[in-house]
Amino acid sequence: xxxxxxIVDDSRSMRKVIKKALNLSGFRLGDWxxxxxxxxxxxxxxxxxxxxVLCDLHMPVMNGKDFLKALKSxxxxxxxxxxxxxxxxxxxxxxxLMALGATGYVRKPFHPEEICSYLSGIMGEKxxxxxxxxDEGCDF
Amino acid sequence: MxxxxxxIVDDSAIVRKIxxxxxxxxxxxxxxGTAPDPFVARDKIVxxxxxxxxxxxxxxxxxxxxxLKKLMKFHPIPAVIVSSLTTRNSQMALEAMECGxxxxxxxxxGSFSVGDMSLQLVEKIRSASQARFLSSPQNPAVxxxxxxxxxxxxxxxQALSETTHKVIAMGASTGGTEALKSVLTQLPSSCPGxxxxxxxxxxxxxxxxxxxxxxxxIEVREARDGDSVTPGLALIAPGNxxxxxxxxxxxxxxxxxxxxxxCHQRPSVDVLFHSVAKFAGSNALGVIMTGMGRDGARGMxxxxxxxxxxxxxxxxxxxxxGMPKEAIRQGGVREVVPLEDIPGGILRALISHSHGRTAEN
Numbered sequence: 001x002x003x004x005x006x007i008v009d010d011s012r013s014m015r016k017v018i019k020k021a022l023n024l025s026g027f028r029l030g031d032w033x034x035x036x037x038x039x040x041x042x043x044x045x046x047x048x049x050x051x052x053v054l055c056d057l058h059m060p061v062m063n064g065k066d067f068l069k070a071l072k073s074x075x076x077x078x079x080x081x082x083x084x085x086x087x088x089x090x091x092x093x094x095x096x097l098m099a100l101g102a103t104g105y106v107r108k109p110f111h112p113e114e115i116c117s118y119l120s121g122i123m124g125e126k127x128x129x130x131x132x133x134x135d136e137g138c139d140f
Numbered sequence: 141m142x143x144x145x146x147x148i149v150d151d152s153a154i155v156r157k158i159x160x161x162x163x164x165x166x167x168x169x170x171x172x173g174t175a176p177d178p179f180v181a182r183d184k185i186v187x188x189x190x191x192x193x194x195x196x197x198x199x200x201x202x203x204x205x206x207x208l209k210k211l212m213k214f215h216p217i218p219a220v221i222v223s224s225l226t227t228r229n230s231q232m233a234l235e236a237m238e239c240g241x242x243x244x245x246x247x248x249x250g251s252f253s254v255g256d257m258s259l260q261l262v263e264k265i266r267s268a269s270q271a272r273f274l275s276s277p278q279n280p281a282v283x284x285x286x287x288x289x290x291x292x293x294x295x296x297x298q299a300l301s302e303t304t305h306k307v308i309a310m311g312a313s314t315g316g317t318e319a320l321k322s323v324l325t326q327l328p329s330s331c332p333g334x335x336x337x338x339x340x341x342x343x344x345x346x347x348x349x350x351x352x353x354x355x356x357x358i359e360v361r362e363a364r365d366g367d368s369v370t371p372g373l374a375l376i377a378p379g380n381x382x383x384x385x386x387x388x389x390x391x392x393x394x395x396x397x398x399x400x401x402x403c404h405q406r407p408s409v410d411v412l413f414h415s416v417a418k419f420a421g422s423n424a425l426g427v428i429m430t431g432m433g434r435d436g437a438r439g440m441x442x443x444x445x446x447x448x449x450x451x452x453x454x455x456x457x458x459x460x461x462g463m464p465k466e467a468i469r470q471g472g473v474r475e476v477v478p479l480e481d482i483p484g485g486i487l488r489a490l491i492s493h494s495h496g497r498t499a500e501n
């Protein structure tokens with residue numbers, strides 16, 4: 001079992017860092033896609049089966065907040081977790097994102113293990129009991 | 141012949157085990173894997189390339205419907221929905237059919253045993269394996285192909301008011317819920333009484349009738365024993381019962397009753413059509429639509445011989461071109477038309493028939 005992840009960040013090196021962190025942390029990363037901004041992210045979501053979006057807040061063309069609004073207005077993505085990875089520390093702004101339907105946020109800089117357990121929790125919760133099921137364990 | 145490769149998606153280990161065991165007794169079935177949740181399911185669908193999946197849509201805290209929608213969008217595969225017999229789940233199962241699932245199976249429980257379920261499971265997987273993907277419900281390009289209602293239909297044609305003595309009988313199976321929906325929503329409230337058999341488990345037929353009732357100009361409800369068949373009303377045979385048309389004087393009514401499976405089905409289209417041929421004769425109009433097997437073919441021939449106008453859905457628009465094909469083969473079909481032309485075909489036949497009648501008088 002694995003999760004398909006979309007990483008949205010205008011910094012290429014940051015996208016690399018996030019991906020590396022996911023891999024190092026033991027997160028069950030399946031396929032992944034990268035977008036430079038919200039606009040690209042929406043396009044990728046339209047044509048790919050994505051389970052989780054990790055999104056930066058400040059980006060050119062379409063920033064994270066506008067992306068979240070656009071996504072929620074589409075209606076088809078109500079159950080898609082969107083987690084912001086951001087340096088933003090203003091509680092009011094973070095609260096605004098949560099009110100718009102963000103699943104959560106991770107503050108930069110983050111520790112790989114921290115992000116893994118956090119994201120696994122998000123995916124696990126969606127799955128029921130939070131238990132991560134291995135392929136082997138699933139055959140009957 | 142290559143066996144049908146099946147993937148079982150269910151959060152219950154017991155169900156996965158029972159399904160796998162039951163399916164393994166059939167030579168044409170091969171369970172290639174099982175999955176307890178959508179993420180595992182997706183991986184296995186990609187890796188194992190099953191022909192059919194069975195999908196529990198009520199897995200706890202997981203939205204089976206949104207999984208199904210994604211599956212149909214990114215990896216279309218025939219799905220048999222497995223659902224327990226509650227009202228809420230029946231509605232979800234219907235939504236699943238709208239999302240592209242082709243069959244629905246009631247979970248064992250109460251008086252409904254695993255043995256009963258086993259045969260149906262196999263039948264439904266076989267039907268599903270024959271299903272072709274005609275269109276995605278989410279695909280606007282396909283949706284827009286549907287004609288705007290009524291341009292070609294004589295909705296308010298006065299002649300329809302002269303058809304009150306008529307009865308329309310319809311039968312469908314795999315893919316039938318969507319096909320029936322597309323036909324019934326097009327019919328005007330002045331339309332003659334309609335009797336419908338759609339192969340589906342009990343409760344699901346209730347939810348199906350309720351859903352159609354909300355979408356149609358005609359009234360749609362699940363039939364109860366003794367209900368009159370009147371213009372502007374469609375009666376859906378309840379799951380697990382046969383429905384027969386009867387006549388008392390000038391009044392048509394339905395009998396809803398138990399009885400043996402006919403063509404492996406209850407309700408059976410043949411049982412309905414046979415009674416329609418007998419009691420409505422040339423006043424009837426028969427429509428046979430998408431579905432696997434041969435249920436309805438013989439009854440349609442009887443209707444044809446009794447003078448009824450008969451219509452079969454064409455191959456290109458059928459999810460499974462089984463029942464209509466067999467009806468055509470047996471010689472009981474007058475007209476073969478694409479799904480979108482069935483409402484027009486029905487109304488044209490009614491009107492020309494009623495004109496013909498007037499002329500004769």
